[in-house]
Amino acid sequence: MPKSREWHLVSRPHGWPKPEDFALRETEVGEPGPGQLLVRNEYVSVDPYMRGRMNAGKSYAAPFELDRPMQGGAVGEIVASNAEGFAPGDHVLHFDGWREYALVNAKSAVKVDPSVAPLSTYLGVLGMTGLTAYAGLLRVAAFKEGDAVFVSGAAGAVGSQVGQIAKLEGASRVIGSAGSDEKVKLLVEEYGFDAAFNYKNGPVAEQLAAAAPDGIDVYFDNVGGEHLEAAIGALNMRGRIAICGLIAQYNDTEPSCGPRNMAKVLQNRLRIEGFLVGDHYDLQPQFVQEVGGWLAEGKLHYRETVVEGIENNLEAFFGLLRGENTGKMIVKL
Secondary structure (H helix, E strand, C coil): CEEEEEEEEEECCCCCCCCEEEEEEEECCCCCCCCCEEEEEEECCCCCHHHHCCCCCCCCCCCCCEEECCCEEEEEEEEEEECCCCCCCCCCEECEECCCCEEEHHHHCCECCCCCCCCHHHHHHCCCHHHHHHHHHHHHHCCCCCCCCECCCCCHHHHEEEHHHHCCCCCCCEEECCCCCHHHHHHHHHHCCCCCEEEHHCCCHHHHHHHCCCCEEEEECCCCCCHHHHHHHHHHEEEEECCCCCCHHCCCCCCCCCCCCCCCHHHCCCEEEEEEEEHHHEEEEEEEHHHHHHHCCCCCCCCCEEEECHHHHHHHHHHCCCCCCCCEEEECC
8 A cells, every 4th residue: 555645733823824833744545445435636725714724713614633634625546446436547526635645435525527627627616616706606695797896816716716707697897806916917818807906006995996986796705804894885785795715814813803894784785694615515516517618618717826746735825825826726746
């Protein structure tokens, strides 16, 4: 049986995670038991939500256990199977990432076809991040044709897809914010946003007002903080906010001050709803069919930032938290 390197969390970070909070350890992988698959991971995902799982406190997902392999999305090839319906050579999507080989329960694995789309896309544009964008915009934010949409963290894996889906579904205007002039250019020139701005270049509220003089109807929030306050100020009557992530606050050690303009929520009858992609897996078949079609027709574009080698998993994750990725951050093993 193969040896496998795997990342363990060895201490819970306070504020920004540090390399010494983690350890890359080698282990021997056993034979698959009944209902199990031995999978050689080819691509693993790093995602912002993983920062929350490093804390001990209760969240929407169980905390990572100390001195145990961490988890995350992964796509790999089955090496050995002890489960009906799965054979060596098949490729599967599963959630035992952060390691080279994984013993995976077949019930939690989904077959994917590398001839339909590149394997890495099942972690991004056709995977959890893509479904997050699709469900968050169309169901949670109740997007309708003619809406003006503002997306924060718009050059990321989720945000870039939200903006493009909004355009494909008939948005009147799509505005994005990002953390560099290069990403702003990408949003407008490649992803088709009507306007975009670099939030580091000035107050978000001022830049948003200039980009959306008639206000906005939907805000898709990946960031929180100043962006959320600015969006509340810009939303039209009966505007909707889908809270997907709050990356600006993930590493705070003190509680952040909330938006100071919550009276606007009352005045304009706004709706704010947080959501988790796991609540919307019933949309998966519809999502794959519609988004897969757009991909095949060249109507939807995506970017990936690919880091090579399991030993660089940590650097990929830190880079994600620092906003150094364009599109989905993926580690190729």
